[in-house]
Amino acid sequence: MSTFTNIGAIVRKEWQHYFGSPIAYAALFTWNLLFSVFFIFALNYFLEASLAPQGGMGGPPKPNINEWIFRPTLMNMAVVALFVAPMLTMRLFAEEQRQGTWELLATSPITDWQIVLGKFFGAVSVYALMIATSLLNFAVLFVYADPRPEWKPILTGALALLLMGSCFIALGGFLSTLTRNQIVAGILSFCLFLAIWTLSWLDNPMASDPVKVLAYLGVTNHMDDMVKGVLDTKDIVFYLSFIGFGLFLTQQSVESRRWRE
């Protein structure tokens, strides 16, 4: 019971930091702005394609909302997440270290795991809020589109975006434990996320086995099916293991710091 109250206390405090400073507002603003831009572009393409002469033999098939709007928008946002996640994670541990407040956390009756999880969920919940607010853009389709679009791929797509971003957040938290300078943590995170993202470019059926393994680690690839509305256990397990690994590294780093201090 106290485990949850302790984690909750940390989450609550992280929210106070995020919303007591411009970070959360900057992240929410950037995210929503870019989401709207990508959405409007996708919507335009879709409308152009729908108005093009259709039918007849050999003509293009009727464009599908999922394929033309949800999928590109969400996949683009995956790249935006790569930029926004370091904003959320870089200060998580580095700032505590620099301010000397780590000493408060480390001498309070809470475990390292509770601190690590509290900080992770603190950042993830802000990120989830970003996704939730941006999904309102799609509401317009439910009002005007005929036939009504399906809501299921939106939900699975949002879940994919959430899981993928959480991987970045877990890793970013780990990098933030390595330094007391949050700018350094932010730059490290950004470079690493970029490298992980480029791994997904390696994905092609002709690749050799080692390259396939690398491509498998590219976190964005595992979004494909979910964004199409297909929930595959394989992908969920991948994301959860990735997050678990990131959190494990974070906890190990925090613990080893006690010995080095």
Place this chain on the structure above:
Amino acid sequence: MIEVADLRKSYGRFDAVSGVSFTVGKGEILGFLGPNGAGKTTTMRILTGFMPATSGRASVAGFDVFKSPLEAKRSVGYLPETPPVYPDLDVTSYLDFCARIKGVKSADRKARIDRAIEKARLGEVRGKLIGRLSKGYRQRVGIAQAILADPPVLILDEPTAGLDPQQIIETRDLIKSLGGDHTIILSTHILPEVSMTCGRVVIISKGRVVAEDTPENLTARLSSKGAVRLEVRAETRTAFDALRGVEGILTVNPRKNGSGNAVLELQAEEGKDIRAAAARAIVAANIDLLSMSQVSLSLEDVFLELTTKDAAGVTEVAPSHSEIFSPIATAPMAASSPSPEPEPSRAESSALEGPAPQANDTKETN
């Protein structure tokens, strides 16, 4: 309440703490005294569970800090050297967060926060952002945080550092008022602070306990070790000779001051007052005595004395007067005394030799 046995903390080959042992009884206020880098903070950090020790045992309120860290942490309130505050939170929400992670029950939370705010006298700033507060207030927020959960043990690392005199007095009063209910360890490098607040003092240097005593005994030891400083209008040598044979003087340390007068620092034998005798001796030698003052040993001197015991022992144990007076090879003395002949002449000759070859060189090149 607090037990520390043979505590050791090494970083590679360097020992920050090497075998510290002490105990603190319930309700006692223990002063932890030492120069910077002596291992005070390290010892406190081990006691609070911030970092593990390399070896040794430490327990707080009956809980071993290594075996049951959470229970031990629950019974300790800790104020680190820099108050661990979040500048972007206001005082009340900061204390609310602290109460939550310290496991204060939600029903008690408000009352505890109010009590801590009242004790640390933070009432007028409770709604302000901590980042906007002065150093003194931040320190008080740190103290409020430490006493918040009403733990049986308080560990305060330099609680008065960086405060103005008024705040220092207030903080000391607060600490004194907390004694009795709480067992307190308080670190400082200010000696009066210890005598005013603590019942017992542990002096630590280079990672070892070098003395453990009541502040009264320590202060007594200090004043008896005090030196007397004389300022006279004479050559240092003459003044020095005048003091020869005055009973009770252990050592004389002469130097010239800026206005050309001699300043002599006299070290007396333990428990002897040499002021009258020294003044009489100076006047008897027909030297003008300009001033005389008692020099009380600074804490640094105490540390020096306690930590370099062997060296100090030699000068103290062998005070045969001729030995103390004759090796006047102290640098300022030799320089100011005109008597020794060979040294200046050597210096002159070398000075003459010096430029000569240079002149030759320039001629040759021309």
